[in-house]
Amino acid sequence: MFVIAVASFVGFWLANSAFVSTTTLTVTFNNTFPAIIIIALGEVFLLICGEIDLSVGFVVGFAPFFTHYLDDFYHVPGLLAILCGLLLGVVVGWVNGFLTVTVGVPSFITTLGTGFVLWGTMLYTSHAQPSGVPANIAHYGAWLGGGNKYSWLIWAVALTAVFHILLTRTRWGLHTVSVGGNLLGSREAGIKVARIKYGNFMFTGVLGALVGMQTMWYISSIDPNSGSYTPMFNAVTAAVIGGTAMLGGSGTIIGAFFGAIVLADLSVGFAVEGVSANLLYVINGAAILIAMVANVQLARLRERGGR
């Protein structure tokens, strides 16, 4: 799976070499890529443990508005408002976990529902109008990914490293794989299955909120269009073309990292070429299909090889 991620990356890169310029590279890696990978980190964990979060894109949209409301209308101090915005992501994750794990609604449905609720709330309260970033919130951006042009990328790479270690070298990561690979067996072994799933929903939520804030700092505005289903689709796509199994049990952060690079490169590259953004969806879809077909074929070959 890792091989495919790298191969597709190199392949797309060569094919796109015509529009690799410093400006496009800057946009690709400092803006588009971090937004995809940071959310993908959460989705990888969720997909591995057998769940999915369709609502995270709407957390991206609502978190900065929420922060702005708290600051401007309720006079909550800037830093506290930012923390509350991030906390919103945690709460949404908890609600997703509660409805999925405790109540027993499949996460596909749960998060579709919470996603729409968030979307509507954001559009209704903001009157679907963009808003400026409050001054006492704007200056925190320097530390949180909206500083110099590389700071968002640095956040993305640092978080990728942290989540890679979390997945491969901690009990949490092992148990996430275990829960997705054999739910009953994990319970048998005494793993607190519910805790793992709740936790991964909350990780995804807070990462979505973080990306929402970082987008706000990056574009110096709070845009009702910046959060919708797109950030979620991109993140899930990055995870899946990076080799994470939709049915749980396996996946890698590194794979998603390359998947996110491929997607970011494609979307910026096509924009530069003047190709309609709408066509990008076709490319994304094709990328998923090609990656998955290759995965299935490779697995079949491996099986035939006996090992």
Add this chain to the structure above:
Amino acid sequence: MTETASGETAGHAGDVLRVEHIAKNYGAVTALTDVTMRLGKGEVLGLIGDNGAGKSTLLKILCGFQAPTSGQIFLDGREVALRSVDHARSLGIDAVYQDLALVNQLTVYQNMFLNREKVRWRLVSNRAMRREAREHLDEMGVQIPSVNVPVARLSGGQRQAIAVARSVFSDPKILLLDEPLAAMGVKEGAIILDLIRRLKEEGDVSVIVIAHNYAQVLAVCDRVNLLQGGRITLDKRSEETSAQALTELVVAEYRKALQARIAS
């Protein structure tokens, strides 16, 4: 044909496990009528019987998964009520189901340490776990190519051996093996039989093996109990009986049940 040697079941001082008059009903259906059995320290007991005789129900009761409708369970002579699988495990009873608790995607050593991972600075110490898993498997004579391969790549026998080896890791007093030889070739089954034999030699753990293949059971067990119609109808030392005798008993019972059904 009730050959139950009541003198045997009355209990020995050294019994780790004693089960008295266990009954289990699921609504109107009776799975176990009246089971009385014992397990000596370091003993390997084979539990045999036709499909539907109640073997699995008995196992589920002994590992704490289900509560009996009535009857008593004694551990080291003291009566216990097994509240849950975890509770039974804390008392030293561990069950190995066919394949159930292995995670295919994880490696052998990760499975062996599942939820018991060795941690240093909050990071799992893979090297230490690999080494210990290797040593433990070697000690138990389980042969696998490497502890680093995902268990999905191993054969059925190897997987079962790893599941058994893992339970022994936690030092159980009583090990319950649910059809460890089912759906396994001769070579595969030999891995498990060797493993059980080795456990017997060490003598620290008492084992109950549920199995279908009477010859294999007799080859490895000290004693066999035959479960028929929710009761133990035979309790013999392995050397006192043969696979053929056991088969005849089961067939006779089956014929009797069939005739009863035809008559009604």
